[in-house]
Amino acid sequence: MADPSSYRPKPGQIPDSPGVYRFRDEHRRVIYVGKAKSLRQRLASYFQDLSNLHPRTATMVTTAASVEWTVVSTEVEALQLEYSWIKEYDPRFNVKYRDDKSYPYLAVTMNEEFPRVQVMRGHKKKGVRYFGPYGHAWAIRDTVDLLLRVFPVRTCSAGVFKNAERTGRPCLLGYIGKCAAPCVERVSPQEHRELAEDFCEFMTGRTGAYIRRIERQMADAAEDMEYEKAARLRDDIGALKKAMEKSAVVLADATDADLIALAEDELEAAVQIFHVRGGRVRGQRGWVTDKVEAVTSGDLVEHALQQLYGEESGDSVPKEVLVPALPEPIEPVQEWLTERRGSNVSLRIPQRGDKKALMETVARNAQQSLVLHKTKRASDLTTRSRALEEIAEALELDSAPLRIECYDISHLQGDDVVASMVVFEDGLARKSEYRRFQIKGFEGQDDVRSMHEVLTRRFKRYLSDKEKTGEWDPDGAEESLTEEDGRPKRFAYPPQLVVVDGGQPQVAAAQRALDELGIDDIAVCGLAKRLEEVWVPGDDDPVILPRTSEGLYLLQRVRDEAHRFAITYQRAKRAKRFKAGPLDAVPGLGDARKQTLIKHFGSVKKLRSATIDQICEVPGIGRKTAEAIVVALAAAAPVAPAVNTATGEIIEDEEPARAGSSSDGEEPVSAGTSEERRGQET
16 A cells, blocks of 8 residues: 555646646556646645545555646546546546446448448447437337338348349348348349438437328328328338337427436446437436546536547437536536537536426436346345455465456367466456467477466566566656557556466466566466366365355356366367368468458359359459469369358368367367457467
8 A cells, every 4th residue: 555645746746737647556557547627736635634535535546656647728628538548548446337338229331332220239330320229139129120111221231131142132021021122233222322311310300201201192192093002101101100109209309318317325326318319218328337436426427428428429419418417617528518519519407397307217217227236236246255355265365366367278189279368356357358378389288388388478578567667757658558559568467366277287387487487476376177176386285165165156257267268269260270271272362362252152162163264253363373273172172161151151060069178178168259259369
């Protein structure tokens, strides 16, 4: 625990101007980011008697080891810089948002030649129109199913679309009238885009004019005795009205607004947002935030606005934002919202009428969300704390291991040897810290040697980063602390406990790696399978934790996660190595042109039967390369691998379940999420 006076800036060093400041801990990790109208006054408030500070603020300043700041011209610039730094560094003492990116949106990909309607999550993309968010993906699909009768816009994936283009046959939706089938040129690209634009117009709330237009068309058709057309238009009107019934009218027809409500206690706050477009509730979202700093309701509203509109396009910011409390000062926030929208934005507290009544409804939703969250978290937080305490007691540690790293080795009969590193902080997986290793020094089934190499590489990087940042240089701190892309160093933070998947030999190898590097303040243990014994370095007998122990259960989850993540990577490498089959033998034929060939012909079998002239028709394939392809395919085995005609990817033959197992012979587990597969490779 640091003494704040040890790193307090000297009098007169801090400028009396707007800016953004960062507190860093002893490992140079950013733990708090804040902004201030006057940096001198704000930072001075942190360096006072600890008894006068909020308990969480006191914990922050005693955890920190240094403070730095950046001066900006205006408070709006400070607001923008604060948001970008919070996103970049994810400081532990700032307001934390949870579950925000899990909300699904109804998206229309207007950036494509043939726009597609689909469900999307995560970060928003340029050129895509978004509607929502919705509470459930099935709600989006129900709405789309009703509207496709009137707006038969494409909903298929790129693979299905290209396959239909190649075969000249549309998918089922094209046959039943729920897709205009641009893939087989039933409509032109311009006509299909107009359908997508009409769909977007309807979803933005401009429903009345569109329904009146169809009613006029229905009356005209009936007058001209085109009764089948009139009946179809009548059914279209019914489908539109049914879709509109799913979102009740709550405000005046022309109202576009977002309503933000809070429910809070001393430790946490729940945020709920209702998105009203055209007077109807078009979406709802919410999250729970930890109040790890002393914040007011106005501060929470400001953080919510940053989270809500920080990465949104301008058309996602409505003309009116209704809040329970105003940020202080309000002018920079309102100016920032106006810049995001491109026109004036009204930020205010509703005082009377329908808007106040709807705000009360949003507040009730926030209160229910907070109660539900606290009910779920109470037992979870207690269990995790007990698990960490049990591990510390069993391994005779000075304190609970708040950061645990676990390592596992995986290979296929000595080939494609890889390792995984997973990180748990406060008993929860921190997937952004996961890492993957290729074992390049040797091949073979030597788990002990592999474990030694991985631990050596990981902690050499830690020592290298520590050496660079041991003495803080204000002029060169950024260069020594960040990668080329501006992100924090990958191995800059040490764990309190290293767990390896294995018994005595693996534990000894891990401890030897740390000893060789001169690291003596990190505990090591291993969890052996079958009997679930916990091994520590230098002991001939394992530590036996009760089967009902929460500490053992946490170690098992950490070990199993490392095992799964290692197998995921090993399988991916193996699949990549065997992906293209006979085409690998063609010199100068890269992955891109291999995929182009497969997509053009649909399968290796059809490519095998193609002539040299037909192969030359593929973009990027010359005659010499085409001749080499024909020779390679002729020399290959007669049975070609199957190809997924929807995506154009080659499907490997099924293998026994144990083929993807790790070095210990256990069967593989699930491959994991796309987010984890994007873990950095070292």
